[in-house]
Amino acid sequence: MTTTPRRIHVVSFSGTSGLADYAVSLCRELSKLAETTLVTADSYDPARYQVDFQHAHLFRRTRQYPLDILRYVFYTLRTRPDMVLWQSWLKFPLLEGFIVMLFRLFGIRMALTVHDLLPHHPKPWSRALCAWFYRRFDKLVAHSERTVQGLQEMGVRTKPLLVPHGIYDIFRLGELSREQALAQLPGVSPDDFVVLFFGHLDVRKGILEFLRTSAMLRDQPHIKFVVAGGRGSGLPAAAAAELDQYKDAPNVVMHDHVIPFEKVQHYFTAAHVVALPYLEGTTSGVIKLAMAFDKPFIATDIGDFGETLRDWSGLLTAGKAPAAELAEAIVQLRANYASYAAELSEKSAKYQWPHIARQHAQYLSLS
Structure with a gap:
């Protein structure tokens, strides 16, 4: 015992x-x-x-x-x-x-x-x-x-x-409608299909691939690319300069600053899909935010992203041509969004913190 x-x-x-x-x-x-x-x-x-x-x-x-x-x-x-x-x-x-x-x-x-x-x-x-x-x-x-x-x-x-990384339900601070969330996002209309890049604007997380994808889909009606996250001191000058070129793009909404804790829920409530075109990594808390808000995600096949998608909804890309593959995935997911969004909330049981804490307690008690 x-x-x-x-x-x-x-x-x-x-x-x-x-x-x-x-x-x-x-x-x-x-x-x-x-x-x-x-x-x-x-x-x-x-x-x-x-x-x-x-x-x-x-x-x-x-x-x-x-x-x-x-x-x-x-x-x-x-x-x-x-x-x-x-x-x-x-x-x-x-x-x-x-x-x-x-x-x-x-x-x-x-x-x-x-x-x-x-x-x-x-x-x-x-x-x-x-x-x-x-x-x-x-x-x-x-x-x-x-x-x-x-x-x-x-x-x-x-x-x-x-044990999986649990969902970030701590960011759900209360009931929030999409209409209320959109009121905090000027430039996004109720008819827009919102693709969200959230977190530090880091080259390894594919922020440039995300923005290049927006250029590829600029002629697609009502697709908005929302960027939300701080740049940090580690963003190379060349990457920062390229990022700045997209600030006035008609299909990009750029909030390149640290997002206050209480505002996180606005971005994920407004989003239809979360994009993670990562070039390197092991895991991501952003995926667990997407899951907490019942959003499908599109990610490159690195770290635990593919394993998470076994229990969730979304698409995995090979990452060989990140921007082109992301663009194709967005178009595909948008065309079949109802099927991707259906029954998402029922798939997160193994990612709930009470279950994860019990597994920790049992494992850490072994001698």
Whole structure:
């Protein structure tokens, strides 16, 4: 017979990112099964998420990491949780692997959620470093069969929990009609078929392919391409310049800024389909937003996107000619939208957080 650990720390270095959204969603349900504390950054605001479980503000900005990581080590050794679940590496896997070893010496069991198998811009040594890092943990949580296979190929022998990334229902703040959502999106009419690109405007996420697709379909009546997300400091100058060329396009609505938490629901309520023409990645919270709002999605065949579509509705593209393939998929989905949209809400059972939290509790209790 196994028992759920009495005290669990779920750790997210960021208090406002997608990792934080994931950690909050998990903690909301896990706190019903065990004494759960979210260890995160000063930027975390429980009122934003409308949750009330325990939390600890220990991290600040990256430049303050050397001090904050020491604060975190002392806090963990002082509070002595039964289990710690990190949401990915915090900042520097090499250093943090030794911290994991230290905690285990003190009898603290360590687990890790593998959100990305490798960094988005891996170095020649990243694969070996990450493999070493993953082997430091007692338990691993993976979101896709591809990630499990990747861990095996890296020589990681720990048998992970394979559980999907849950839907982001925390962004559904209340009943909202499409008419109300469209009132917040000037330039989009009720007759428009809305294709949404949401999230950081990153080259690896295919933002340029999305905009090139809009140019290909400019003559198609009533198709609107809505872009919603901040540029960030990592967008290359050439990519930023190309992006700017589409700001005045008649079939593009560009909101290239960080979207406030409470406004997210407006974009997904207004959308007909969500586009993820990613060039690289392992998983995406944007898909789980699409699912939370019962929207089909179109994505390239990377990471866990194909596995998710087994349980959802939408289209997968090969990604060999991303813009052309996305354009073809949009036209196909629009022509048969009723069939894609039917019964979506009934397909999300395995992605609900209560079910996911129970799987975590059972797996993390094993010795």
